[in-house]
Each structure stands twice: as C-alpha cells, then as structure tokens.
Amino acid sequence: MKIASVYIHIPFCLRKCNYCDFVSYPLADCSTVRGHYPQLVLQELELYREELDFSPLRTIYFGGGTPSILEAAEISQLLAAFPAATEITLEANPETLDEAKLAAFYQAGINRLSLGVQSFKPQLLTSMGRGHTSEQSQAMVAAARRAGFANINIDLIYGLPGQNLQDWQEDIADALALGTEHISLYSLTVEEGTPWWQMERDGLICPADQDLSADMLEYAIDALAAAGYRHYEISNFARPGFESQHNLAYWRRENYLGLGVAAAGCMLNYRYYNHRTLAAYQTMLEKGQRPVFDEEHLTIDQVMSEAIFLGLRLAEGINFKSFAEQYGVNPLKRYRKQIRKMAEAGLLEVNEKGMYLSRRGVLLGNEVFMQFV
Numbered sequence: 001m002k003i004a005s006v007y008i009h010i011p012f013c014l015r016k017c018n019y020c021d022f023v024s025y026p027l028a029d030c031s032t033v034r035g036h037y038p039q040l041v042l043q044e045l046e047l048y049r050e051e052l053d054f055s056p057l058r059t060i061y062f063g064g065g066t067p068s069i070l071e072a073a074e075i076s077q078l079l080a081a082f083p084a085a086t087e088i089t090l091e092a093n094p095e096t097l098d099e100a101k102l103a104a105f106y107q108a109g110i111n112r113l114s115l116g117v118q119s120f121k122p123q124l125l126t127s128m129g130r131g132h133t134s135e136q137s138q139a140m141v142a143a144a145r146r147a148g149f150a151n152i153n154i155d156l157i158y159g160l161p162g163q164n165l166q167d168w169q170e171d172i173a174d175a176l177a178l179g180t181e182h183i184s185l186y187s188l189t190v191e192e193g194t195p196w197w198q199m200e201r202d203g204l205i206c207p208a209d210q211d212l213s214a215d216m217l218e219y220a221i222d223a224l225a226a227a228g229y230r231h232y233e234i235s236n237f238a239r240p241g242f243e244s245q246h247n248l249a250y251w252r253r254e255n256y257l258g259l260g261v262a263a264a265g266c267m268l269n270y271r272y273y274n275h276r277t278l279a280a281y282q283t284m285l286e287k288g289q290r291p292v293f294d295e296e297h298l299t300i301d302q303v304m305s306e307a308i309f310l311g312l313r314l315a316e317g318i319n320f321k322s323f324a325e326q327y328g329v330n331p332l333k334r335y336r337k338q339i340r341k342m343a344e345a346g347l348l349e350v351n352e353k354g355m356y357l358s359r360r361g362v363l364l365g366n367e368v369f370m371q372f373v
Ligand code: SF4
Pocket: 012, 013, 014, 015, 016, 017, 020, 021, 022, 024, 064, 065, 066, 093, 116
C-alpha cells in the first residue's frame, strides 16, 4: 500500500495546559518510558514495514504533546527509518526551545516548525496554563529564522475566557508582525475532563459566546487576507506555496500512517486508533503486536461522506468531476437534498464545477458537515 504521509505522536509535555484534551502526559510522570519512546515508535513501524510502500514519501509530522521535548538526535534516529520526505514538521512549545536546539532540529532534517504561541497576552497565557511568555515566542521565531527555517507556522487560539475582540485584534497584529509563512487559528472548545471544563461548570470562567467567536474569526479572515495569506482551510492561512502538505493529505483523504501513543492511521477504507496510555502501547509492542486499540472498516457511503465533509473544509471545496472519477458516483445526484438545503441556507456555494463553503458557511461549518454524515 502506498503511504505518502506519516504522523508520529509524541505524548509528553512539561505540564498540562488548562484547556488541553490531547493525549499527552506530564514528563515528570513518565520519565522511564520517555527514554525509550523513539525505540518503541521504531518497533511499531517495523510491524507495518512489509505492507507499506513509502516511495515517494511526501510528509512526516511530529505532533503531540510536545515533540520539541525530544532531542535532535532522537529526531535523526526516527527520520533515518524513512526515505527522504519533502515536508517534515515538528510541533514545538516555545519554552522547550533555544537557539542551539533549533539549529540542531534543522540540521536533523526538520524543515517546517509549528510553534504553539496561542496568544501574546500575558494574562491569557497564564490563565491557559502556558509556561512561556509572548517574548519567548517572538524570540524563538527569530531564532528559528537564524537556524535556517524558511517555513514556520504559529498557532493562536480565540474564544478564550476573558479575551475580548481588542485582545484578539492585537494578537493578530502581533502574529502578522512575525511574518511567518503559515498561521493556524483555533476556536476554543472546552472539553470534558479538562480543568477548564470544571471551572466553567463552577462558574469560574466564561468562554466567549458563539457570536464573539464568529466576530473574531471574521476579523482574522480579513486581516490575514489583507496581509497576503490565503485562507485555504477553515482554520488555516498560508502564504502561497506554504500550505501544510501534511494536513492537506488529511483533508484530501489520502492514506497516512500514524505511529505512537494515540495515533490514528487511515488507509483507503481502513482506519485504526492506537492505545491511548503509554502502558498499553508499550505492552502491545512488547508482545510484537500492533498497538491498535480500535479499528474500523468504512463502507463506501462512509468514505464518500468523509471525503465530502473533509473536502469542504478546504477553500478548493469539492470538484464534482474528480469526486465522480474517484468514487464512481455523481455527488450532485447522491447528495442532491443536502446540497440544495445548504445552498438555500446560504452556507454552500455551488457552480457547474463543484461546491465550497460560503463565507457564512465557513463560520458555521459544522452545520454543513452534519448534513453529510
Ligand atoms: S502543550 Fe499542547 S499538548 Fe501539551 S498540554 Fe499544552 S495544549 Fe496540551
């Protein structure tokens, strides 16, 4: 099976942020496994090796957690197990970086850095439980440039408790001042089980309401477009040519291999989800078994639904001809009712070539996606 993209999950963080629902463990709680984690990932890779064809390999993505907790030598060790890839991304937390580490990551082969900035406002960083300052974020972007990185993303979050529109406008201005090639904007969702979930229930915090969040996204869309960024996916903006190739593979529903604790992989209609605890992940590998916790074989209807709602996340939307060639089904006929309903609601733009979200549809994407599930 051809695999052009690989995701590697690094499930360690210095501490947990108050809003975090990702599978990540404070380093202090798992220092033993941390030491041989890269080895475990390599063992897992070997369990797939015979079935997969990595030529050509387009992207490798180290996500987390905080992948920048790894040493550059460990990144080199992991990358050596694959053929050369075009785009190799490392998610990084500013407080785990310094000038030398950035240079070493670049030398190891990382060519795209994704920095978790989240906000430039000290009070918001503190309330999120982030351990870095805005000055550190700015300094690490500058240091990454000196190290050689020519493709940098920064993540920001909006809709935070206590964040008003002016805070957000200033965050966008600070982000633009950094001149990174890519900016990702995430709307806060307070997930069950996080400290903020409990605090919201106790009435101690109040995240932004839907209207304010929509205003924030609308403001950002205009400001980033004016600065030359293309809004190529609901949450993502890039200078031309710097779209995330790895994430495009997800949205275009291409095959990808997921390795590591809690990683997921997708190959045609097969999807698997790895164990979410370090202990279960390690135990399975010790038995020589793939650390898969759950798997599903999608029906062709499920595959097509996914292709529609993932594709609609992209500005390019769904091309009817390509869809029909790939699945042997005319989407205009198969989804006639849903398409008409969403077009009449002003959420979907439809022409003879294809369909894509309208500006209002971008703000209310979930309403559209639900129609195709
Ligand atoms: S750094 Fe990221 S993954 Fe780690 S706890 Fe914070 S939000 Fe979660």
